[in-house]
Amino acid sequence: MIDEIKKLRNIGISAHIDSGKTTLTERILYYTRRIFAIHEVRGKDGVGAKMDSMELEKERGITIASAATHCEWQGHRINIIDTPGHVDFTIEVERALRVMDGAVLILCSVGGVQSQSITVDRQMNRYKVPRIAFINKCDRAGADPYKVVQQLRQKLNHNAVLMQIPIGLEGKLSGVVDLISMVAIYFEGPNGDEVKSGPVPPDLIEEAKKKREEMLDNLSMFSDELTEAILEETINEAIIRKVIREETISRKITPVFLGSAYKNIGVQTLLDGINSYLPAPVEVKNIALDMNNNEKEICLESNPEMPVVALAFKLEVTPYGQLTYIRIYQGTIRKGNDLVITRTRKKIKVGRLVRMHADEMEEVVSANAGDIVALFGVECYSGDTFTDGSLICSMSSMFIPEPVISLSLTPKDIKAQNNMSKALDRFTREDPTFRSYVDQESGETIISGMGELHLDVYVERMKREFNAQVETGAPQVAYREAITIKSAFDYTHKKQTGGAGQFGRVMGFMEPSEKGIYEFINQVKGGTIPTEYIPAVDKGFQSCLKKGWMLEFPVLGMKITVEDGKSHSVDSSEMAFTQAAIGAFKQAYMKAKPVILEPVMKVCVEVPSEFQGNVMSSINQRRGLIISSAEDGVFTTIEAEVPLSEMFGYATVLRSITQGKAEFTMEFTKYSRLPESLADELKTRMKESAKGGIRQ
Amino acid sequence: MKNFISVSPLKILDKSSRKELGPGNLGVLIARAGVGKTACLIHIALDRIFRQGKIVHVSLEEGPEKVMSYYNVIYSDLVKALNIEDSNDENRMIIDRSRMILAYLHQSFDLDRLRLNLNNLQEKLDFKPDALILDGLDFETTETSVFEGLKQISQQFGFELWLSALSHRHISDANERGVVYPVNKIDYLFSIIIQVQAESSGVFLRLLKDHDNAIISDTSVRLDPNTFLSLV
Numbered sequence: 001m002i003d004e005i006k007k008l009r010n011i012g013i014s015a016h017i018d019s020g021k022t023t024l025t026e027r028i029l030y031y032t033r034r035i036f037a038i039h040e041v042r043g044k045d046g047v048g049a050k051m052d053s054m055e056l057e058k059e060r061g062i063t064i065a066s067a068a069t070h071c072e073w074q075g076h077r078i079n080i081i082d083t084p085g086h087v088d089f090t091i092e093v094e095r096a097l098r099v100m101d102g103a104v105l106i107l108c109s110v111g112g113v114q115s116q117s118i119t120v121d122r123q124m125n126r127y128k129v130p131r132i133a134f135i136n137k138c139d140r141a142g143a144d145p146y147k148v149v150q151q152l153r154q155k156l157n158h159n160a161v162l163m164q165i166p167i168g169l170e171g172k173l174s175g176v177v178d179l180i181s182m183v184a185i186y187f188e189g190p191n192g193d194e195v196k197s198g199p200v201p202p203d204l205i206e207e208a209k210k211k212r213e214e215m216l217d218n219l220s221m222f223s224d225e226l227t228e229a230i231l232e233e234t235i236n237e238a239i240i241r242k243v244i245r246e247e248t249i250s251r252k253i254t255p256v257f258l259g260s261a262y263k264n265i266g267v268q269t270l271l272d273g274i275n276s277y278l279p280a281p282v283e284v285k286n287i288a289l290d291m292n293n294n295e296k297e298i299c300l301e302s303n304p305e306m307p308v309v310a311l312a313f314k315l316e317v318t319p320y321g322q323l324t325y326i327r328i329y330q331g332t333i334r335k336g337n338d339l340v341i342t343r344t345r346k347k348i349k350v351g352r353l354v355r356m357h358a359d360e361m362e363e364v365v366s367a368n369a370g371d372i373v374a375l376f377g378v379e380c381y382s383g384d385t386f387t388d389g390s391l392i393c394s395m396s397s398m399f400i401p402e403p404v405i406s407l408s409l410t411p412k413d414i415k416a417q418n419n420m421s422k423a424l425d426r427f428t429r430e431d432p433t434f435r436s437y438v439d440q441e442s443g444e445t446i447i448s449g450m451g452e453l454h455l456d457v458y459v460e461r462m463k464r465e466f467n468a469q470v471e472t473g474a475p476q477v478a479y480r481e482a483i484t485i486k487s488a489f490d491y492t493h494k495k496q497t498g499g500a501g502q503f504g505r506v507m508g509f510m511e512p513s514e515k516g517i518y519e520f521i522n523q524v525k526g527g528t529i530p531t532e533y534i535p536a537v538d539k540g541f542q543s544c545l546k547k548g549w550m551l552e553f554p555v556l557g558m559k560i561t562v563e564d565g566k567s568h569s570v571d572s573s574e575m576a577f578t579q580a581a582i583g584a585f586k587q588a589y590m591k592a593k594p595v596i597l598e599p600v601m602k603v604c605v606e607v608p609s610e611f612q613g614n615v616m617s618s619i620n621q622r623r624g625l626i627i628s629s630a631e632d633g634v635f636t637t638i639e640a641e642v643p644l645s646e647m648f649g650y651a652t653v654l655r656s657i658t659q660g661k662a663e664f665t666m667e668f669t670k671y672s673r674l675p676e677s678l679a680d681e682l683k684t685r686m687k688e689s690a691k692g693g694i695r696q
Numbered sequence: 697m698k699n700f701i702s703v704s705p706l707k708i709l710d711k712s713s714r715k716e717l718g719p720g721n722l723g724v725l726i727a728r729a730g731v732g733k734t735a736c737l738i739h740i741a742l743d744r745i746f747r748q749g750k751i752v753h754v755s756l757e758e759g760p761e762k763v764m765s766y767y768n769v770i771y772s773d774l775v776k777a778l779n780i781e782d783s784n785d786e787n788r789m790i791i792d793r794s795r796m797i798l799a800y801l802h803q804s805f806d807l808d809r810l811r812l813n814l815n816n817l818q819e820k821l822d823f824k825p826d827a828l829i830l831d832g833l834d835f836e837t838t839e840t841s842v843f844e845g846l847k848q849i850s851q852q853f854g855f856e857l858w859l860s861a862l863s864h865r866h867i868s869d870a871n872e873r874g875v876v877y878p879v880n881k882i883d884y885l886f887s888i889i890i891q892v893q894a895e896s897s898g899v900f901l902r903l904l905k906d907h908d909n910a911i912i913s914d915t916s917v918r919l920d921p922n923t924f925l926s927l928v
Binding site: 612613620625626627628629630632633639641 | 759760763764792793796797798799800801802804805809812813815816817819820821
C-alpha cells in the first residue's frame, strides 16, 4: 500500500496568463490517455479570438477547471490540482496550495518571468511547495530559454538547474537533449506520441557537455557522494537523479525542462520529471491540530492503516448536489464509512466517493492517505476537517476572526436577488470569515469580511459565477468602543405604578479589562442581590455591549464588578434586575471616558527592492507603522501595521507606484484607539448621517 | 523605564571615559557562541529606546519575526525581573515605534543596500536612528573595507553602531593591546570593545577598548545570566 502512495503525485500547474497552461494541461491529459483528441486554443486561421482558459475549458467540456483531475503516467498516479489563476489571496487559494505536494511552474521562453509568475511563485514559497519549471513555447520567435533560466535565478531566487537543452529553437525546435543520459529525445507522429531517442546532434555535443558540467557542478554542492563520483569518474544516472530528487523536494534546486506544448515537444519528459523529482505524499510533512489537546500540533502520516484525517478544500455545486473535494492525509476512506466533521462534531456517512478525470467521474470504493477524491452530497463547509471520530483534529485553526469591514449590496432586479442569495449561501459555506446578513433597519443586504480585497473578490465572483448583478455601497469599517477608566454605578430600577411592581438596585463599578474581553465579577455579599438574580444582572450588562452609548458601536474589553445591591421581596424579578443593570451601564458608561477603536491590519508588501522607498512612503501616508523591511535577493518584504480605514483603494495605489510589481496581503491584527481628531470627524459624520436618516 | 536604565548592561560605559559610544563610532561585543551576544545587543537597543532614542536593528541571519520575538521575550523578562507594570502595553508601543528592523536574508547584505535603506527611512519616514545594531556579521570572512564602510555610514547618518563578533575557544590570539580574535587586527576601527564572558558566577562584561584612552579601568560588570541585567 505504501508503495502505491509512493507512486502518487499531487501537483499544481501554475502559470501566468498566456504562458500555455491550458495547452500543456490538455497535452498531459492526452498523453496520459484521459482525452483522445487534441484541440487548439486558437482558431484555424491563427488569429481567431484568443479565449481565456476558463471559457475554453467550459466550451470543451473538459473539467480542468474542476478542483482536481486524475491521470496516470508510467505507473504513477497524478492528481492535477487547479491552481487559481487570480492572485488575490483568499482562503480558497490557500487551501489549493495547501493540498498540493509539488508544482510545475510554466514560463514562456519569450516573455520570461513576468510579474504574475513572481506573485504565484512567492505564494508557493509561502507554502513551501517544491517546484520544477517548464520553459514553454521554445518554438516561438524570440525564444531564449537560457535567458529565462537566468531570470528564474535572479528574479525568483530559484537555484534553477537545466535538465535539458533544446535541439534547435524557434521554428527549428525539434526535440531536447537530456543532460543526465546525454541522449537526444524527439517526439514524432502527428501528435508527438512517439518518443524516440538518439545520439546528441554533433553541433550540440560541446554545448551539451558544457551544460551538463554546469548541472553537475551545481548538484555537487549538495552531495558528497556525487562529488566523489565526479572526482573518481564513477558517476552514473542513478546518483544524479537521486540528488536532483532530494534537493528538489527540499527546495534547494528547481529542475528546468524545456519544450513546446503546442508543438507536442517535451511534454512526456516533463511528466517523467514530475514522477522522478516531485514528492510523493509520504515525503511531505503535514500538521494537524489536536482539538482535544489545546490545538497542539500533531504530525500526520500518509499511512492508510492509521485513523482518518481529511481536508475538504473545495466545494462545487453540481446538478446532483454538492461535490466536496477532499485530500486524505491519513487513513483510508471507504464507501459506507462514517466520518465526523471536526467543526460540528456531526457524523456523516460516505455515500458516493468519486475520482475526477478529465471529462468523467469514476466511482471508487475506497481511497487512501495521500489521495484526492470527491464526496457527493455531504453537507459541509470548505476547510472542514473529516476524521473517523477516533481522533478529533483540525487541519486548520478553529479560530475564526471577526470581520472588520462591511459593504452593502443592492441587487439590480429580482433575478439578481435570487442569484445573489444563492451566491451568498455558497460563499458563506466556503469561507467562514465571510458573513452576510440583512440589516433590519435599512433592509439592505450587508456582507462583511476581512478586507476590501476580500469582499471585492466575492462581489466579482457573484457577478461572474452566479450572474448576480449587484451594486455595492461604500465600505464601512467596523469600529468599536472601549472605556478607558474605572467608573462606579449605583442604580435603582423602580416601577411601582399600576400592575406588578419592579424593583432592583445594583452597585459596583466598570473598568477596562486587561484581557480585552467582557468579564463579569460577582462580589455581592450577604445576599443583597439574591443569587438567582445575578445572571439577570450579567445579562443586562451584556445586552448593553452590543451598542455603546457613544456612537452605538459594540463595546470591547469591559470588566464589570457588582459589589452590592438591594432587592424587594415582592417586586424584584429577573426583568427588574436586567433593567437595573442597563440603567447602571448608562449611568457609568460616559463617565468611564469611552473612546473609539479602529481595526488595525498587519500589512505585508512584497516588492522589488528598488520600490522600497515608494512603498514606505505610501504606508507612512496612511498612518501606518512600519515594523520591518527584509531584503531577500532582489525583493523586499515590508511589514507594517496600518488602520483599515486607510487601506481602501491601496491595491490601485500600490500598482501605480510599483509598476504593478508588488503584492500585498493584509490581515486583522488588533483594535487601536482612533486619534481624537479623527474620532471627532467620525462623530460629526455619524450625526449628519443620522439626521439624513441614513444609518452609518 | 528609569529602573531598567539603572541596571542595563550598558552600565559598563559608566566606567568609560566618555560614558557612551557616541555618534559616528563603532562598538563591538565579542563573545563565544551561546554566551548571549544577541541578548546583549537587544539590551543595548532597549537602553537607547528607553532613553527616548530610535534604533535600527539589522539582522543578517534571522527574519524580522524572529528578531521581534527576541525583543518580546527579553522585554517580558525585564517586566518580570523589575516588577514593572505595563498594563496598556505602553512600553511595547514605544519599542515598536522606536525600532526598525532591517533583515538581509540569503547574503542580501551590502553597504550600498544598507545606505539606500537608511536613506529611505530618513527621507520617507523621517526615521533618524540614534543607534544601529548589526547582528550576525561574520568577522572572519568580512573584509576590512566593509567595517570601514560601516564606520563611514555611522558618521554619515550620525548614529552609533554596535556589532557582535564571534570568538572561538581554540583561537586565543590577542594583540598587544589585549584585544582578542577576531577583532584583534581591526581594533583601530572600533571605539568601544567589550568582551562578554560566561563564568560560573554569571556573565561578565569587560571593557577592552575605551575610545582613545590608553588606560582602561580594570573593572567589569556582572550580569544576571538569565536576564542580562547588571547585578549592582
